[in-house]
Amino acid sequence: MCGIYGSTKVYNESQVKSKLKRTAFRGPDQMGWEFYKSDNYSIVFGHNRLSIIDLDARSNQPLSYLDNIEIVFNGEIFNFQDIKDNLHKKGYTFKTTSDTEVICAAYLEYGEDCVNHFNGFFAFVIYDKLNHCFFGARDRLGQKPFYYYHNGKDFEFASQVSSIQLHNNNLSISEYAIKSYLTWETIPDPLSIFNEIHKLLPGHSFKFDLTSGTFKTKQYWDIDYHGKNKFKGDYQDAKKELKDLLSNAVKIRMFADVPVGVFLSGGVDSSIIAAMASETYDGKVKTFSVKFNDKGFDESVYAAKVASHLQTEHNIIECNYNEGIELIENFHHYYDEPFADSSAIPSMLLAKHTKKQVTVAISGDAGDESFSGYHRYNWINQGAQFMKIPYPIRVILSKLTSLAPTHRLKVISKYMAFKSIESIYLDSLSDISLSGHSGGKYVNEVEELKYLIHNNKNLLERVSDFDLKTYLNWDINTKVDRATMAYSLEARSPLMDYRVVEFARSLPTEFKFKGGNQKRILKDVLYQYVPKEYFDRPKAGFTMPFENWFRQDLKEYVLTELSKDGLKVIPGINIEDVSNRINKHMDGSANNYPLIWKLLVLKQWLNNNKGYEIR
Template sequence: MCGICGFISKQNITLAQLKEMNDTMYHRGPDDSGEEIFDIKDGYQIGMAQRRLSIMDLSPLGHQPMHSKDGGISVVFNGEIYNFLELRKELKEYPFCSNCDTEVIIAAYLKWGIKCMDRLNGMFAICLYDRETQDVYLVRDRIGKKPLYYEVNDGNLIFASELKPIMKREGFHKKIRKDILSRFLFQQYINAPDSIFENVYKLEPGSILKFHQGEITIWKYWDIKKVYHEMSKKPVNDYEQAKAELKELLNKAVASRMIADVPLGAFLSGGYDSSLMTAIAQAHSKKPVKTFSIGFHEERYNEAKYAKEVAEHLGTNHTELYIDEEEMLGLVESIPLYYDEPFADSSQIPTMLVSALARRDVTVALSGDGGDEFFCGYNIYENVHQAQLLDGLGGLVHGVCQLPGFRQIGLEEKLSFRVRVIAGNRNRETKTQFGASNYITRANQMVMGEGLPCHFPIESTYQVPDWQMRRMLLDMDTYLPGDILCKVDRASMKYSLEARCPILDKDVMEYSFRMAHKLKYEKGNKKRILKDIAYDYIPRSLLDRPKVGFGVPLDKWLRGPLKEQLTDMCSRDSLKRQGIFDADFTADMIENYMKTGDGGPATGANYSKLSWSFFTFQKWYQTYMR
């Protein structure tokens, strides 16, 4: 729900300017808005604003900024606190005047201070101002479900749920960080704390930023590495015990996310995660849960028929909509309007479509996000497991290839692709991130100047010997918040729809760290325990099939209906004027891609993702930089 923005500044930012910043996020909260500015010490002013999507307590009592009874604490908040009713029982001494979770944040802070964040179970981006201490806090939820950007400029702090309000600030300097672009082209998203602009950052998941009289301090109150190691000291090895306890936690997580004063439904793809969340929701509902799925006429992308079978078995009130390519292409122009910085996960398009479909009937939708990362579901995890088994042999092959005679004849380049990948995987900081090196080479060659490495060179910080578990933790730190959750937040909020993810409940995440890894993965059986819980609700025959995912025909689009746009984007003259990309290399590579289509490893469809990343960057650039 909602979007927030504001500032702590010595500049004269007026209430009208703050409202203008806030209204750039109308889509995040069309039901209400509030803007206030207060004087604080040392010549600073604090402005706090919120756009409201009413979910809990639809009355004016839920209006923000919200203040404590004595006026000492002010809050603007985006998200949901799912355990607010439990916390409210512990905070009986506070004189509540509303039934919304925002007021519980105020009461909790007054009782426990900023450590109250340890007690909140939910998704949230919060700005809290304490008049007595003159402290201003920005807080983001543990896994990064809700976004929170901030700009640091000459002792001033500007914050917002999206980049648009920050860009709207008078005097904002749009200086692109060229050093992150190679990584963006390769990864297709920009991970926290980085953003596309200099001096603008994303607050990392599980973090608190404190602003006090011009000084900024940031720390983690929930860190994946630390929590994983703490929880794994209390292991659960018994399969039946783990299954029963996880099932109970999932039921509690779903039930708490079904509390809403507006219509609620569920995304249903027919896969294990969304099907399980829907099944549990239906078990907690007295009437058929409204479910939604998107279908595609191209068979290899279509999961709608499976979702329909699951819906029929569970007895949900199911709605499906078959989409053609023209409808998907129609959303391409809107991508930069709602994804404020370059974002190239093409599944954003079907995610927007299913969000639009759901918003016709509901304001809240449950999703199955997080199941793959926390319970070992992606195919890459199988590849990582195999790579670790072969790593010793790969090191030996690499050593032989470096001997003078073999090096001279280029032996390593003559090896098969798989052997070459295993042999070349020698960087201890990126052991689980192996892949096609020519993709990385081209991403680096496209951008002028030195940049950040395309991979995340941080794996030793996890101190986890098992590569599979290490890669899962890495994905929880990067791909999940930076790509998946960003994609769902922007796609759903485009239509003023709130998406809730029960698997990303604090207690579920922490319990998953206690479970012995063999309960999640055994002899190629990925997501083992989550599947078994799903089978308690849904016949195995309706679920067991290869993973499909939300795909779009990028190669067909880029060499078809989008070809003319892409051709214009890689004009050498325009690239030279832009001064970001190597004009000759980039133009040659993309022109060659558009001509060859389904060529070999050096050209062709293998580079549709790099070309799409370049395309989405240029669409963003045209929207915000011209």
């Protein structure tokens, strides 16, 4: 796990060093850079290394292979030993025990198809000296970030946007990206906060021709959203295959030359990962969870119960107010783009204290998307029944129920007036309520709508596919990468092994969701390790007590930052409407903490990035 950088723009050594220093937290073990020159172009590659596999300096980057390949690489290839064995048989030799060399040899052997051989999370760029080009790729599900700047001639790339931002005088803030952020609470791929910088899409590779300056991308992987690959066996067959697949996914992610631990929230996903890690690990697995002192936010008791059953070495990290505030104040430095998932703060706290004992942490991310675990899958399934009522009748019912006194009936009233269940789902995920902008535009223009709006699968499968391509990538992966990298901790998720994801997509819906039993097959595998009664409780989220903080200790901060004058720097919002909603939160008549947090994050970023034109 590291930070990568490279450019064909001309920067001096001091400037390159400052670009690497800006994100040195991603890899504090070694900072390296190399300049390469030819008659037609100049190149610099840079790398911040977090040493995980082959800790020797021989694996430092930029790394050369056979004199004609240079590489910078962020991530891990978990099946690199198998690939390496096959390449050995083909005559390739290796000087290190790292996976970095294996990527180079695989590129020489398989060309651009090398990415199809890799099981892992990665973002890398290869400088192919013989063919005068860059070849690079981002992993299938977007776990590792990849930003790039291309103006038709020059090309610059990095793990985080701030490294490209430094010393680049040709950038402007994207008003479209800001409005998309206000809609989605994150900036969707391929956008970035700057008009001139983009993200490489997950499951895509690229080629940049150093002679002509042309840049082309290619999709090498996607989920089966056409529903062609269907599991052939019965439920017991599926359960056995899932257990074997997931067990292997955990096992290969436990390999490292540094200490490894497990994030354990006490929920289904993290518990099954901890159980399988304990089964494969020689010794006691270290597990880590967060405890909140505020009433209603402490789920650590459930994690402790699972840890006791599995006999792990469990560590409970207490979240106190002062530490939370410190993380909020430095939030923009690590996320370096507006990002409004408030669970990023406890994720950072968890990473900060976990890093004191281990360098790699295994997580349970992606279980909800693959196995229909979110609350919204249940209510969208129920809501689909309402949509069978003819639309004209629903409009009348909507008007009648809008007069109801309860919030729940008012929500039902609103959704009954929607023309399709898909539009209801999109509305539930996005925020188009900032009445100063046309939020519908920023919902309906995302390319990923093709995973939701089609007739190849049933509704539950389509919303799961859509979440895999949007919420998991835009939100969860961004949150986890920045939170863990802020403290030089590598987070690995076995449930994001592409084999597990593909298998889950092939299963009949009732294997995952039946009679209100969500994550059915995953739970049944888990119950072979941990008693079922441990999980007889409502699903809990990973949230902060912001609702109370914003009314109490942080009230003055909120009212100062988000005063009417302060809000003027944010394009496309209705200041009167927003101020009214903030006041309603403060007097306790509404809970608008998500809106407040979203605006605070954006305001903090804008405060620290003054001088750019917004257009």
